Amino acid sequence: MPTVTLPQFTEREAKIAGPLTFKQFISLIIIAGISGFVYLSLPRSFSLPLAIVILIGGSALIFIQIEKEPLYSILLKRFTFFFSSKTFFWGKGKLKTSLPSEVEIKKLKKDEIKTKRESRLKSLIVKLETKK
Numbered sequence: 001m002p003t004v005t006l007p008q009f010t011e012r013e014a015k016i017a018g019p020l021t022f023k024q025f026i027s028l029i030i031i032a033g034i035s036g037f038v039y040l041s042l043p044r045s046f047s048l049p050l051a052i053v054i055l056i057g058g059s060a061l062i063f064i065q066i067e068k069e070p071l072y073s074i075l076l077k078r079f080t081f082f083f084s085s086k087t088f089f090w091g092k093g094k095l096k097t098s099l100p101s102e103v104e105i106k107k108l109k110k111d112e113i114k115t116k117r118e119s120r121l122k123s124l125i126v127k128l129e130t131k132k
Contacts, residue, residue, distance in 0.1 A: 024062050032055065035055040035058075
């Protein structure tokens with residue numbers, strides 16, 4: 001049976017332009033184009049600082065990684081979490097979607113809270129104390 005070499009480091013993206021991956025390279029070209037367009041279309045006193053801010057901010061979004069995850073991915077996940085509706089599952093087959101302001105918290109008395117674990121625990125305590 002012939003041996004086959006398996007590719008290693010498949011979780012890393014290939015570098016195409018120096019230390020840049022394909023996504024980083026394309027994103028950098030787009031950001032440079034946007035900042036160039038802003039620089040050329042607006043008055044010079046206003047456009048130069050704005051173009052520099054766009055270029056630095058976009059580069060930070062592309063190159064900064066937190067725990068091997070790009071910054072733009074982290075920010076996108078946070079925005080989708082904060083602005084999406086929260087779905088709560090309670091019981092079998094029931095689906096309720098509500099906003100956090102609509103959630104009502106009800107306090108129960110200690111007598112109303114009974115679980116199987118609690119009753120088993122009480123029976124174990126009785127058995128240990130009475131040694132039956």
